[in-house]
Amino acid sequence: MEQIVVxxxxxxxxxxxxxxxxxxxxxxxxxxxxSDRLLLERVFKDG
Structure with a gap:
């Protein structure tokens, strides 16, 4: 039965x-x- 359904x-x-x-x-x-991947080459913390 399962095989028929598949x-x-x-x-x-x-x-x-x-x-x-x-x-x-x-x-x-x-x-x-x-591709919605983060590019971290220019990341910095301000403050």
Whole structure:
């Protein structure tokens, strides 16, 4: 029965990308690239 369901069922692949980031207001220079990765080369703490 399970095999029939697996073979006959329609497949819908869903992907929902969510990125949540919280930063201290004293941290400056944080940027993201096109893949939502943090670029840390120019990060510094102000204050």
């Amino acid at each position: 073979e006959e069922a329609p497949w819908i692949f869903l992907y929902y990308h969510v990125v949540l980031r919280v930063f201290n207001p004293n941290v400056k220079g944080l940027t993201l690239d096109g």
